[in-house]
Amino acid sequence: MEFVGKILFMAVMAIFVQNFVLMRFLGLCPYIGVSKKLDSALGMGMAVIFVMTMASTFTWLIHTYLLVPLHIEFLQTIAFILTIASLVQLVEMVIQKTAPALYKSLGVFLPLITTNCAVLGVAILNIQSEYNFILAILNGLFAGIGFTLVLILMAGIRERLERAELPVSMKGMPISMIVAGSMALAFLGFSGLKF
Amino acid sequence: MKYYIKLGFVLFIITAIASGVLAYLNTITQPIIEENQRVAQEKARKEVLPSAVTFEEVVGELTYHIGKDTDEQVVGYTFVASLYGYSGDVKTMVGINTDLIIEKIKVISQAETPGLGANCEKLEFQAQFSGKQKAEMKVDKDGGTIVSLTGATITTRTIANSIRSAMDKLNIPTEETDGEVE
Amino acid sequence: MTLFKEFTKGFIKENPVFVMALGLCPTLAVTSSVVNAIGMGLAATFVLVFSNIFISLIKNLIPSKIRIPAYIVVIASFVTIVDMMMHAYLPAIHKSLGLFIPLIVVNCIILGRAEAFASKNNVLRSVVDGLGMGFGFTLALVVIGGIREVLGAGQFLGINVLPESYQPMLVAILAPGAFIVMGLLMGLMNLKKKK
Numbered sequence: 018m019e020f021v022g023k024i025l026f027m028a029v030m031a032i033f034v035q036n037f038v039l040m041r042f043l044g045l046c047p048y049i050g051v052s053k054k055l056d057s058a059l060g061m062g063m064a065v066i067f068v069m070t071m072a073s074t075f076t077w078l079i080h081t082y083l084l085v086p087l088h089i090e091f092l093q094t095i096a097f098i099l100t101i102a103s104l105v106q107l108v109e110m111v112i113q114k115t116a117p118a119l120y121k122s123l124g125v126f127l128p129l130i131t132t133n134c135a136v137l138g139v140a141i142l143n144i145q146s147e148y149n150f151i152l153a154i155l156n157g158l159f160a161g162i163g164f165t166l167v168l169i170l171m172a173g174i175r176e177r178l179e180r181a182e183l184p185v186s187m188k189g190m191p192i193s194m195i196v197a198g199s200m201a202l203a204f205l206g207f208s209g210l211k212f
Numbered sequence: 213m214k215y216y217i218k219l220g221f222v223l224f225i226i227t228a229i230a231s232g233v234l235a236y237l238n239t240i241t242q243p244i245i246e247e248n249q250r251v252a253q254e255k256a257r258k259e260v261l262p263s264a265v266t267f268e269e270v271v272g273e274l275t276y277h278i279g280k281d282t283d284e285q286v287v288g289y290t291f292v293a294s295l296y297g298y299s300g301d302v303k304t305m306v307g308i309n310t311d312l313i314i315e316k317i318k319v320i321s322q323a324e325t326p327g328l329g330a331n332c333e334k335l336e337f338q339a340q341f342s343g344k345q346k347a348e349m350k351v352d353k354d355g356g357t358i359v360s361l362t363g364a365t366i367t368t369r370t371i372a373n374s375i376r377s378a379m380d381k382l383n384i385p386t387e388e389t390d391g392e393v394e
Numbered sequence: 395m396t397l398f399k400e401f402t403k404g405f406i407k408e409n410p411v412f413v414m415a416l417g418l419c420p421t422l423a424v425t426s427s428v429v430n431a432i433g434m435g436l437a438a439t440f441v442l443v444f445s446n447i448f449i450s451l452i453k454n455l456i457p458s459k460i461r462i463p464a465y466i467v468v469i470a471s472f473v474t475i476v477d478m479m480m481h482a483y484l485p486a487i488h489k490s491l492g493l494f495i496p497l498i499v500v501n502c503i504i505l506g507r508a509e510a511f512a513s514k515n516n517v518l519r520s521v522v523d524g525l526g527m528g529f530g531f532t533l534a535l536v537v538i539g540g541i542r543e544v545l546g547a548g549q550f551l552g553i554n555v556l557p558e559s560y561q562p563m564l565v566a567i568l569a570p571g572a573f574i575v576m577g578l579l580m581g582l583m584n585l586k587k588k589k
Contacts, residue, residue, distance in 0.1 A: 194577030
């Protein structure tokens, strides 16, 4: 039962209290780029959840069974990013075959998941936090969910913003940033949430 | 097929060269990094137990160091108390004398809110811990004598509680208590 | 383009952060203090310049199909070098930049310049481009960091610059402040561009 409690705590931490996008500043580039439309945001979110979970799995295995035993932890950055790049390549091929419409709407942002700091970020964080295998996978999963949550919220808001009256210089990026700031302010309220 | 092998080979060569260079650099920098960490720990220990000259490590449930002066007399002990605070682990180096009274503390690692919890690194805050014993290691709200930082009760509570629970785990052999800290 | 123009384009006209909206993750994360901003800016510039050099040197040896993974390995290597060097010789800054040093490898600026410039230009131009972009990045970081540190802590580079009576706007150095300052600055850049 205590284990379930720990998992719940982890989920709340990763999704709300230490949200990867709004609190840790990870995953911003695609966040800004894709969150314009609700359905592409959802598709992107799903892809990211999958990649982050898979990435957490494989990078943990590589770290534990390859890097540490051979004392080559300094190759972590190279090993991890190559793993992630390969995973994204794989996901791209799968989506292209199974959901071509989604593939088209995601466009260039799909390969860009490779450079999504959140994916590499969570992989490194798992090692830093010394999580075991299960916790690492779960952390990847929850971080992805947190990212998707914020992405969807942002997309919803931005769809409305399209019709709002704004000074021309604030349209697009600037107002998105300020909206993100307001969301971050709201999420700040989750800080200190402990049970 | 031959084409893919060529691709893989080129990538392999690049990675191999990169790994080689990094391995070499690692042999140079790793010792420096370890030395830095050792020196920093040593410095922190000296800060919280100024009367000690040498430190002897005792490994256990809670690893601590015995501090001795120039005459090889035990002057106290140092240990690291760690607990998850507001936004991460807060690690505090604590120095206690032979009567188990705190000499000094030093927060050595924290990631708390800047301007609020992060002020736990300020000397004025840490000074209040000196001269206190384990029973007092609670925030005043919880019945102890530790005054909270403004707007950072959680961080303060974390430090106080971490010290108390660390001292609970401390296994210092004394004549009367035979290895139990009262 | 003259060599000089190649160098200065990264400052304002094609500033990677404000104009091209690249490298956002580290920008928002490390600008809570000016010293961190400078540290990150210099580290990223180092990686950018050397990656550009190497990629420009080997651009004709790499088959097009694997150029992205190849660039990634080169960039990741230099990031690891910077990581090791900082850990050994600048431990304080290494500690405050933390996770974001290895994350330089997914800084879109570096991969972006490798793909858009270094792979198509000679070494000299690539060096100049790298220096210019790196400097523009550092400049952007310092500007944002300056604003956030002064507003949020009343300090610049750790030195008090505002009167004692100033109550710092803590939010400026917290997450929401980062987004809001960024949004306002981007709006300002847009305004300037229109003139």
